[in-house]
Amino acid sequence: MDGRFDVAIIGGGVVGNAVARELSRYQLKICVLEKELDVCNGVSGHNTGLLHSGILHKRGTLRTECCMEGNAEFEQVAKELDVPFKRCGxxxxxxxxxxxxxxxxxxxxxxxxxxxxxxxxxxxxxxxxxxxxxxxxxxxxxSAGILCPFSYTIALAENAAMNGVKHFFDHEVTGITKSADGYEIATTQETVSARWIVNCAGLYSYKIAEMLGYDSYKPNxxxxxxxxxxxxxxxxxxxxxxxxxxxxxxxxxxxxxxxxxxxxxxxxxxxxxxxxxxxxxxxxxxxxxxxxxxxxxxxxxxxxxxxxxxxxxTLENPDSDEELDFQIQTKEEVPCTVNVVGITSPGLTSALPLARRVVEKIKNSEKLTSNPDFNPVRKGIVRFAEQSKEVQDQLIKKNPDYGEIFCRCECVTKAEIKQAIHNILGVSTVSGIKYRTRATMGRCQGGYCETRITAQIQQELNKDKTEILLNKKNAYMFVGEVRPDEEA
Missing domain, CATH: 3.30.9.10 (D-Amino Acid Oxidase, subunit A, domain 2)
Structure with a gap:
């Protein structure tokens, strides 16, 4: 672990990474603690991928306010982060x-x-x-639109990482204690020290809220x-x-x-x-x-x-059976914390507006200095299948790996797979490569390309085949020989 952090964000979903990106606009040492092996493995990766308009909830709620704000700005956001997006209605x-x-x-x-x-x-x-x-x-x-929740969350995380944020995967938070100048956060790997904690733990935000000393919420x-x-x-x-x-x-x-x-x-x-x-x-x-x-x-x-x-x-209000509105809470008895709970749909659309409000909560307690090196622009992997024949020919000429198709259904090349394997977040699972390239997402669902992807991970990262994971801890791609060698 790289010393003490100014801010530890718990949760690597779309909201947690939006907060990381917005805080990286300032001179702060920031980390994201995520219990899974990649970003977007929880709520953020299991939704419809709709850019909501704000019609579904009442005027005056934080949910509607953030939704409409996020909707209005998304062309610019998608352009900065190189995220595919269509405002189709x-x-x-x-x-x-x-x-x-x-x-x-x-x-x-x-x-x-x-x-x-x-x-x-x-x-x-x-x-x-x-x-x-x-x-x-x-x-x-x-004003409604469509986007890929994986691409968007990965883009937020990569842009945050470009601007200095550290991501720590397989770091499930197990306890939080107050220290003289901040917090000690116990995880399944190590203890992390931070002055501030932002709870963006999604499905498990109610548990982190209780660890911090906020109200108890009943998940439904x-x-x-x-x-x-x-x-x-x-x-x-x-x-x-x-x-x-x-x-x-x-x-x-x-x-x-x-x-x-x-x-x-x-x-x-x-x-x-x-x-x-x-x-x-x-x-x-x-x-x-x-x-x-x-x-x-x-x-x-x-x-x-x-x-x-x-x-x-979905969380219920502790004083009633009603569903909570989006909550961005601070509490005098729990200084230097921001508790983000009750974030369900339209959380994907609302992520950056929620993140800006988290930043304002921190600014209310201390002065933040702008990061002069912050860069809001992130470029994604060029999708070979979406290029013109002329551009494809140019890509192959510059890099012959573009001429080798790994995933036939989605027309994903070896060059794209290699770029995904060497991603800035250090993710090396098969599903991590899938969500960065769309390989294995076609009609055959990986029947043709999954073995090729696995072999390429082995080669690029010098891993043994027994180390390759599908998506989660202990989800090994290979657990033994199908036909062990027989003695002569």
């Missing part, structure tokens, strides 16, 4: 008089919130804009399952389609094109209390297929390529 569709009433109420909330450009559509207008959308009427929300987690559809139907849908919210104001299954050309169906909604359960189930797959097909007719089994689940950190 979305539809919220309905049928029948009961849904018309609920949709009208949602439309009026959108007007009250000041959501730009929203309008009601009849069925003919909906079909003209999105021929495969199912519905008798709809709200069109033009939500599990959502998804299906990913093949790119063969990607051109059949240009914008997300949401159903009318139910009587409780929640959305059931929706259908969303991804920034990379697939289509997501989901999530489902299942209250699971304190559990953290990522199991994908046959019953929910059937539910996804049925509900998704009511919005988009190409939700068919022949197009399914994968399913997965996310868990979201």
């Amino acid at each position: 979305k539809f919220i569709v309905g049928s029948g008089e009961e849904e018309r009433k609920r949709l009208t109420a949602l439309y009026e909330r959108g007007l009250d919130n000041g959501i730009p450009g929203i309008r009601m559509l009849d069925e003919s207008e909906l079909k003209e804009m999105e021929p495969n959308a199912q519905g008798e009427f709809a709200i069109f929300v033009p 987690r939500v599990k959502g399952e998804y299906i990913i559809l093949d790119k063969r139907v990607g051109d059949k849908l240009s914008r997300p389609i949401y159903p009318t919210p139910n009587e409780a104001g929640a959305f059931d299954v929706h259908v969303t094109p991804t920034i990379d050309g697939n289509i997501l169906v989901g999530p489902t909604i299942e209250m699971i209390g304190k559990n953290v359960n990522y199991d994908a189930t046959q019953g929910m797959i059937q539910h996804l297929g049925k509900m998704g097909a009511e919005l988009f007719p190409y939700v068919r089994k022949e197009y399914y390529i994968r399913n997965y689940a996310g868990v979201f950190p």
